[in-house]
Amino acid sequence: MKGRRKNSNKKQDVKWRNNRYECNESDDQSSPRGVLEVSGSCSDSDNSGMLFCEKRGDGAETEQSWRKNLIDNLKRKSFRRFSMGALVAGYEHSRKSFVMKMGRNNSSDATINMAKPSWRNFTFHELAMATNGFSSDNLLGKGGHAEVYKGCLPDGQIVAVKKITKKEKKDEDRVGDFLTELGIIAHINHPNAARLIGSSSSNGLYLVVQYAPYGSLAAKLHIFKENLNWSTRFKIAAGIADGLQYLHYECNKRIIHRDITASNILLLEDYEPQISDFGLAKWLPEKWAQQVVSPIEGTFGYMAPEYFMHGVINEKTDVFAFGVLLLELITGRCAVDAHQQSLVIWAKPLLEQDNLKELVDPRLGNAYELNEVKRTIMVASACIHHMPDMRPHMKRVVQILRGESTLELRQNTFDGRSIILDACDLEGYTSTTYLKDLNRHRQLIME
Template identity: 60%
Template sequence: MATREEETAVAETQEIPEMQGNFILEDPSPICVLEVPISGGSDPDPDPDHTTSSTGSGSTRSESQPIDDVTDTEIDPSKDWNQWKSMFENIRKKSVRRFSVIPFITTYEVITKKNIKKKLSRVTNPCDVVIDYDGFPVPKPSWRNFDFSELTAATDDFCPENLIGKGGHAEVYRGQLHDGQIVAVKKIMKAEKQDDDLIADFLSELGIIAHINHPNAARLIGFSIDSGLHLVLEFLPYGSLANKLHGSGEFLNWEKRYKVAIGIAEGLRYLHHDCPRRIIHRDIKASNILLGEDYEAQISDFGLAKWLPENWVQHIVYPIEGTFGYLAPEYFMHGVVDEKTDVFAFGVLLLEIITGRHAVDSNRQSLAMWVCNVSCRLHSDNDVSTLVDPRLGNDFDPIEMKRAMVTAFLCIDHVSKMRPSMSRVN
């Protein structure tokens, strides 16, 4: 836990001197800026024997298994499991090209959609499926292997009226399964990618989600590789944060916005520090934050996520993928990816929550740039209302607002090492 002096030193080293005179916290958070109830990772009482030290940061990391995991001795090997495992082993043997984003496939050459469909379609009992990589078994008894006919029936043949989200690589449809359960069906779109790249991305996302178990991360129900690649996720009733902030529906008051910000921060802290493997999301934005009951935030869409090994300080990726307005400078210019990539995006998202403005406006000006320009005037007139969403009026807690503003400015520092880690943010 950081001391009061350490927090002050961190704030004073940031290159935002125009803000320092206006955002002095009367009652600063003992950890960093956001005062939040800490829920921790998926294991509320982690076993101290299941921690390892990160050679990159010197921090400890919980290695506790997800709640619905079981041990190897509890798995009864079956023909289905052998076929599943064989598929990944065959990919390894054919490897000439490295896919570092895939935790259970270090390299691979060619795999066609036909082959993966043929092999995965034999998995008839998902309770026996274990994704195994680097000696780290991750059974997911709750995952279902859906037939395509089930998904077409659930979504009314992927009717446009059921389309609830669309991105560069996927469409998301609302659906209702035969048992009445409401789900979100993510349909992977080919775009300009080849089949082998699509499958690599699909397996990567499955492998990453397999190790995520946190209330502030989207929950996978199942998948389908029959007539295309699909992920079936839990449906959240309030949709995305983007729709709430910028849509014409229900107005999001400050209490709900602050709660959402806390949930996002907790989810990112889990991915960076408490998850069994370090995960960099790479596409934190308002449309990838889903809102559940009581406006609990869930981070979704791990299609661009990267695994960062414990002994790696950062990762260089190409091509640059993500959403303009949320991209950290070092990532946008040099392809450098680490936890601070997500921290920058979180800072922009926090500004979006505060201001009610889009990450990029109609003139193609980024929100981060706009806020920095406006902040120069705040030093003289000491009027923070210029930044606050005018729809909020004065209906917000001033201490929470100041904490959120300071946090956002610390997170969008153009020097990555000056940004706080998510463990310090909340």
């Protein structure tokens, strides 16, 4: 159950006439890339093209004067290269200023033209044609903040089109949130994280990302209840861990996803997992230990105690959610079941008793690699610790899952009274207290 208000289910108004889509958008499909073009043609007023021109045939030009012209031309070329470099730098500065202004723009019809060589700026017409007018038949899923549609581009590429639906927010807030998500996902380059294909800001806000043919982990594991074998589950767990390690430590800036859930894990070919939906993600400055955010948004069942109690986020927020995901893969249970019971509450006593038999999904039977299951259970137990500093970071998680490290040093991961403990006043905070707070948090959401 989402801990954020869902929007009303309003469909995009689409007009069709004679089986053709009509809109007010221009059909200009030129490249969105910012390209500075320099004319190379010859003219009397611009001698920059002289290098490519034949010598004049009137005989007036001597060999000496031709050499002089050649040298002068090369100088102009060098100056032009220098000037273009300055122009590019100025253009980038202008683009950043434009983006900042767009965050304060109260017009939803404003066009955001982000110059990024690796992704496209689509028109609304293109996206409407790709999704058959955002037909309900193409709807892949929807949540409190967005709807996702399957689309097919003219070149045959299958994509997922994310339509932002934060209608309850002001236009400037919606644009600001969109630019934040766009800026984050545009800088991501990892096989286990969403890949941006393009975006659009005409007639709404849209992100176009890589399509996942196997859907979400939640759909496979809980809705269709497919009996994923253990090797597939372990592969998914390891892939998510790699993706989170990248976001936390290897990306240009630290990214805290804030909504790691089974629904936001998409499955590509061969069940390769991909972390998606960066609508709640936050940049975290390098020197900041954590950040306090408001409002507290996320999915009940995955939120760490320091987050839902105090709004404190850092890498350990995602680590907690990853621990819940591991429990889902191990047990086959939802993070929150039909009776609104938390998986963490159900699993805690079994984890403390090392009750592997009761924890492992009965659909697996005995068809699993025992050492891998034990390592995964140990990691899950450590990740959902009620004290953030007692949770391992994702680098350690990856090592443990690969069998390159153990949890014997877990007690050493607590390195004194940290800033997070001061912020949350968690001294003496016990597992029992945490479970009570979790129940209280659930009740508040249900009311």
